[in-house]
Amino acid sequence: MSDPFKIAVVGVGLVGRRHVDAIQSLQNVSLAAVVDQTPEGETYAAKIGAPYFSDLSQMLQTVSPNGVILATPTPLHIEQGLTCVAYGCPLLVEKPIAVDAASALKLVHAAEVSDVPLLVGHHRRHNPLIAAAKQAIDANKIGEIRGIQGSCWFYKPDGYFDVAPWRKKKGAGPISVNLVHDIDLMRYLAGEIVQVHAYAQPSLRGFDNEDVAAAVMTFQNGAIATISVSDSIVSPWSWELTSGEYPIYPTTQESSYLIGGSHGSISIPDLRLWSHEEGQRDWWTPISVTSLRTAASDPLVNQIAHFVKVARKEASPLVSGWEGLKTLQVIEAIQKSCTSGVSVTIAEPTSMQSEIAPTSKISDISQKILQK
Secondary structure (H helix, E strand, O other): OOOOEEEEEEOOOHHHHHHHHHHHHOOOEEEEEEEOOOHHHHHHHHHHOOOEEOOHHHHHHHHOOOEEEEOOOHHHHHHHHHHHHHOOOOEEEEOOOOOOHHHHHHHHHHHHHOOOOEEEEOHHHHOHHHHHHHHHHHOOOOOOEEEEEEEEEOEOOHHHHHOOHHHHOOOOOHHHHHHHHHHHHHHHHHOOEEEEEEEEEEOOOOOOOEEEEEEEEEEOOOOEEEEEEEOEOOOOOOHHHHHOOOOOOOOOOOOOEEEEEOOOEEEEOOOEEEEOOOOOOOOOOOOEEEEOOOOOOOHHHHHHHHHHHHHOOOOOOOOEHHHHHHHHHHHHHHHHHHHHOOOEEOOOHHHHHHHOOOHHHHHHHHHHHHHO
């Protein structure tokens, strides 16, 4: 038996604490430390008996963890991520990877140059429901994907915004906070998105951000998707309410994604596969349904187990830094289209190379971090 893999969690709000619970549920994985700058974080660390630090660099120097999970507010991800890279520490960054794609590119490049494993916390990819859907699609069960429909509708109570006023500000609407999950799954299941045209409407509650948005997206393979998101619609059609992934949400029997192909269609997450009999593809013949089966497991636990393997160079990342960057590019394109009213084409991340600091400059940044 190898030594326990030590993971430090930076930021112990709601998501950070879920990561701590997941770590503690795994054998041969241990919580190395908690890093948080709030009194609540210090109290929480004492409650669970974990070493507490208010400074990331100090923790890295003192504890030397095998990996770090960044569950802090998005604006902190790049600086904290570069600090982890400077110390050569593998990291898992909560979604979205950064505030903007240009910043994300700097972290992704720095990790790549330094050969430091970097994963992004799009944990839904680690759900067995998504694994089963991906397997069916890759096995050509529905043929060539032609259309996708996605719904991300729910009603967040006023208290959700009152306890964290930043959630009312521009840039913190459901496009960036929620839709980023759904876009990542669409990319994972159907391929790269190359163009978007989107619309949004201001919050009816008077906040600075949107409360409803919709997008039409074109994929590299020719498929077209429509998706809409709202945090002010009462409905049963969202991943949170359909997947049963997180017990705090009541579960419905609906689905939130429909993926249609030339030989069949699949609804997710109920995993119902619709098709005609072989050689009988027409709307006048009966269509039948098969329910795919899969075992249930916690995607956050699965994600940490995967993180350990990637950090030990035993596996390739399911959601690499590049994957997190590409999903963020789509979100940025949706936001830009909502503002401009025109379609936005999404560039390959490699075309952004001019925005990357030279390797020598990244090395200088790392040295400065280590010297703090």
